[in-house]
Amino acid sequence: MALLELTNVHTYYGGIHALKGLSMTVNEGEVVTLIGSNGAGKSTTLKTICAQTRAKEGKVIFNGKDITQMRTHDIALAGIAHVPEGRRIFPKLTVRENLEMGAFSVSDKKVIEEGIERAFAYFPRLKERVSQKGGTMSGGEQQMLAIARGLMMKPKILMLDEPSMGLAPILVEQIFEIVTELNKEGMTILLVEQNANQALSVAHRGYVIQTGEIILKDDAQTLLMNPQVREAYLA
Amino acid sequence: MINILPQVLVDGLTLGFMYAVVALGYTMVYGILEIINFAHGDIFMVGAFIGTEVLLISDALGALEGMNPFVALFITLIIAMVLTGALGVGIERVAYRPLRGAPRLVPLISAIGVSFLLQDLVRFTEALARNEFYLNSPALFTGSIPLGSIATIPTKGLIVIVIAIVMMIALTLFVNKTKWGIAMRAVAQDQSTASLMTINVNKVIMLTFLIGSSLGGATGVLFAQNYGTIDPYIGFILGLKAFTAAVLGGIGNLRGAMIGGVLLGLLESLSGAFMGPLTNGAFGAEYKDVFAFSILILVLLFKPEGLFGEAVKEKV
Numbered sequence: 001m002a003l004l005e006l007t008n009v010h011t012y013y014g015g016i017h018a019l020k021g022l023s024m025t026v027n028e029g030e031v032v033t034l035i036g037s038n039g040a041g042k043s044t045t046l047k048t049i050c051a052q053t054r055a056k057e058g059k060v061i062f063n064g065k066d067i068t069q070m071r072t073h074d075i076a077l078a079g080i081a082h083v084p085e086g087r088r089i090f091p092k093l094t095v096r097e098n099l100e101m102g103a104f105s106v107s108d109k110k111v112i113e114e115g116i117e118r119a120f121a122y123f124p125r126l127k128e129r130v131s132q133k134g135g136t137m138s139g140g141e142q143q144m145l146a147i148a149r150g151l152m153m154k155p156k157i158l159m160l161d162e163p164s165m166g167l168a169p170i171l172v173e174q175i176f177e178i179v180t181e182l183n184k185e186g187m188t189i190l191l192v193e194q195n196a197n198q199a200l201s202v203a204h205r206g207y208v209i210q211t212g213e214i215i216l217k218d219d220a221q222t223l224l225m226n227p228q229v230r231e232a233y234l235a
Numbered sequence: 236m237i238n239i240l241p242q243v244l245v246d247g248l249t250l251g252f253m254y255a256v257v258a259l260g261y262t263m264v265y266g267i268l269e270i271i272n273f274a275h276g277d278i279f280m281v282g283a284f285i286g287t288e289v290l291l292i293s294d295a296l297g298a299l300e301g302m303n304p305f306v307a308l309f310i311t312l313i314i315a316m317v318l319t320g321a322l323g324v325g326i327e328r329v330a331y332r333p334l335r336g337a338p339r340l341v342p343l344i345s346a347i348g349v350s351f352l353l354q355d356l357v358r359f360t361e362a363l364a365r366n367e368f369y370l371n372s373p374a375l376f377t378g379s380i381p382l383g384s385i386a387t388i389p390t391k392g393l394i395v396i397v398i399a400i401v402m403m404i405a406l407t408l409f410v411n412k413t414k415w416g417i418a419m420r421a422v423a424q425d426q427s428t429a430s431l432m433t434i435n436v437n438k439v440i441m442l443t444f445l446i447g448s449s450l451g452g453a454t455g456v457l458f459a460q461n462y463g464t465i466d467p468y469i470g471f472i473l474g475l476k477a478f479t480a481a482v483l484g485g486i487g488n489l490r491g492a493m494i495g496g497v498l499l500g501l502l503e504s505l506s507g508a509f510m511g512p513l514t515n516g517a518f519g520a521e522y523k524d525v526f527a528f529s530i531l532i533l534v535l536l537f538k539p540e541g542l543f544g545e546a547v548k549e550k551v
Contacts (some may be wrong), residue, residue: 052427072430081431088428090421101421104414105433153433 002061003028003157003188004049004080009058011041011048018044020212021058026157026190031183033191033199033220035233036209042192043085045209046159050075050082063156077105079156083163085192087146091135095126098134098145102152112152119148122178140171147178157188164195176202196233200224208233241386243508244501249392249461251500252399256454257477258484258492259406260323260447266423266487267443268335270342274326274349276474278319278448282455283465284357285315287372294373304375308394308460315456316449323448324441332437350470358467369466372459395457402450403493409446410489419443423487476503476527483531485544495542503527 004026011019019041026032036042047053049060051072060068067075076082081102089098099119103112120127123144129137134145143163150158160179164172172195180202183189193199200206200220208216208229216229223229257279264272289311293299299307330345361368376390410416422429422439430436458473459465480499484491506526511519518525534542 050431052430071435072427073433073435076431076433084428084431088425090424090428092424093417093420097417097420100414100417101429101432101434104418149432 001028002026003063004190005059005061006045006049007059007061009045009048009055009060011044011053011055013044013053018053018212019048019055022209022212022214023058024207024214024217026188028156028188029183029186030205031179031189031191031203033193033196033203033206034209035193035196035199035206037233038194040209041212042194042209043161044212046082046084046161046190046192049159050080076153079153080159081150081153081155081157082159083146083150083161085161085165087139087142089134089142089145089149091133093134094131095134095137095145096130098149099126099152102149105153111154115152115154119151122151122181123148140167140174143167143171143175147175151182151187155187157190158182159190159192161192162194163191164193164198172198196229197224238385239508241382243504245382245386245388245392247501247504248497249395249500250504251497252396253454253458253461253473253496254477254480254500255493255496256399256402256450257473258481258496259403259489260451261478262481262484262486262489262492263419263443263447265481267419267440268331268342270331270339271346271478272326272331272447273343273346273474273478274330274353275323275447275451276470276477277350277353278323278326278470279451279455279458279473279477280465280467280470281322281353281357282315282319282452283372283459283469284361284370284455284467285318285452286311286456287370287459287465289314290373290375291370299373308375308456312398312453312456315452319452319455320445320449323444323451326448327441327444332440354467354470361467369464370459371464374463375460391461395461398453398457402453406446406450407489415439415442479528479531482541483534485541488541488543488545491541491543499527499531502530 002025006022006024009019009022022045034042034045044053048055051070055068059066062078062080065078067078090101093101096116099116100112103115106112125141126145126148129141134142137145147160147163163175167175176198179189179191191199191203200223203220206218206220206223207214208223216223216226257275260275261272264270290299326349330349331342334342334345358368361370376394379387379389380393381387410419418429418434418439419442421432422434422436426436458469476499477496480495481492483499484495503523507520507523510522510526
C-alpha cells in the first residue's frame with residue numbers, strides 16, 4: 001500500500017521551477033531512494049513533502065490523507081520525520097534536549113524515556129555525550145543525533161536528506177547499516193542521496209531525478225546495473 | 236562619602252533589578268524573532284497603570300482596608316501580568332506577525348507606532364477617567380529596615396528586589412527544565428527545524444510574548460510601588476535603559492540581560508552619587524546617564540556582542 005504518494009508536484013524556488021511535475025510513491029515497509037546530482041531537486045522534494053516549500057500544483061498524499069496544504073508541524077504530527085540536509089541539530093541544546101525536542105509530540109514521559117534508551121542502543125556514542133551541547137559534536141555524531149531525534153516521534157516514515165554528506169567512509173558505512181536495520185524493524189524510509197552506489201545497495205526501489213524531473217525509476221538492483229545510471233552517478 | 240555607599244548600592248540594586256526584568260522581555264523576543272520590540276517599555280508602563288488603577292479602585296471601595304499588603308500586592312501583580320501578557324500577545328498578532336519576512340526595519344517602525352499608540356491611549360483614558368494622567372499609587376509598604384547604622388532599606392525596595400529575583404529564577408527554570416521552555420530555545424536557534432519536530436512555531440512565539448510582556452507588566456507594578464508617581468511616558472526612558480542593559484549583557488541571552496540590568500542600575504546609582512564629589516562638582520548627578528552610556532559604548536567597542544553574548548555569524 002502506498003504510504004506516501006506525490007502526484008504531478010510542481011514547486012518553485014523564487015523564480016526557479018524546481019520540481020516539474022514530479023510523481024513518486026513510497027510503500028509501507030520499503031526503503032526508497034531518490035538519487036541525483038547536486039541541484040537536481042532532491043532536497044526540494046523532501047521540503048515540499050513537509051511543506052517547508054509549498055507545492056504550487058499537484059498533490060502529496062500521506063497515509064490516505066491529502067497533506068499538500070497542511071502546515072509543517074501538523075505534517076510532522078501526522079507521522080513524517082524529516083532529518084534535514086546538514087543535520088540541523090539544535091547547536092545550543094544538549095544531546096538529551098535535542099532528543100526531547102524530537103519527542104515534542106509525545107506526552108507520556110515513560111515513552112520518551114524508552115525512546116531515549118532505544119536511541120542510545122542504536123547510537124552508543126550519544127549516551128557518552130548526553131549532556132554535551134549538540135554544536136560541539138563531530139559531524140558523524142551530529143548525524144547520529146539527527147537520525148535519533150527523528151525517530152523520537154515514532155514516525156510512520158523517516159525521510160533522510162543526504163545522511164552521508166561530509167562523513168568519513170567508515171561512518172557512511174555505519175549510517176547505511178542503521179538504515180537497513182531500522183527497515184528490518186519495519187520502518188519505512190525515503191532516502192535522498194548523492195552517494196548513489198550506497199543508497200541503491202540498501203534500497204528496494206529507486207528514483208533518479210534530474211533538473212526537477214524523474215527520469216528513471218526501477219528496482220534498486222536494476223538501477224545499479226543500468227548503464228545510464230552507472231555512467232552518470234556511479235562513476 | 237563612604238558612609239552613603241550602602242544606601243547607594245541598595246538604590247542601584249532596586250533600579251537594576253527592574254531594568255533586568257524588563258530587559259528579559261527585549262532579549263527573549265529578539266532571541267526568537269530578531270526584532271526589537273520597542274513597544275515593550277510601554278507594556279511595562281501599561282502594567283504600572285493597571286496595577287495603580289487596581290489599587291486606587293480597591294482603595295476607593297475600601298477593599299484595601301485591613302488587607303495584608305502582601306496579598307494585595309500579589310493580587311495586583313497577577314491582574315497586571317494577565318492583562319499585559321494578553322496585550323503583548325495581541326501586539327504580536329496585530330503588529331508583528333503580518334510583517335514576518337519583511338525587511339528588519341519594517342517591524343521596527345511598527346513597534347515604534349505601537350509604542351506611541353499605547354502612550355496616548357493610556358494618557359487619553361486616564362485624562363478621561365481622572366482628568367489627569369499623572370497618577371499617585373497608593374503605597375502598600377511604607378516601612379524600612381535598618382541595616383545596622385549605615386543604611387536603611389525601604390521595605391518596598393527590598394520587595395522589588397525579591398520579586399524580581401523570584402521571577403528571574405522562575406523564568407530560568409522554565410526555559411531550562413520544561414518542554415515548552417526548551418522548545419522556546421529550539422525555536423530561537425532554528426525555526427524551520429523546530430517545526431519538523433511538530434513544534435508549532437507561532438504558538439512558541441505567542442508564549443514568548445506572553446511571558447516577556449507579563450514580566451514587563453509586573454515590573455511596572457513594582458515601579459509604581461517604589462517610586463509612587465507614574466505617567467504614560469515612563470516606559471520610554473526605562474525601556475531604553477532596559478534595552479541598553481540587554482545589549483550590554485549580549486542581546487538574545489537571558490543571563491546577559493539579568494546581569495546587564497543589575498550592572499546598569501548599579502552604575503547609574505554609583506555615578507549619580509559619587510561623580511559630583513569626585514570631580515569637585517564639575518559633573519553632577521545629572522551626568523549619571525552619560526556615565527552609564529559611556530560604559531556601554533566602551534563595552535561595545537571592545538566586545539560588540541555584549542558581555543555574555545556569543546559572536547554570531549551572519550545567517551546565510
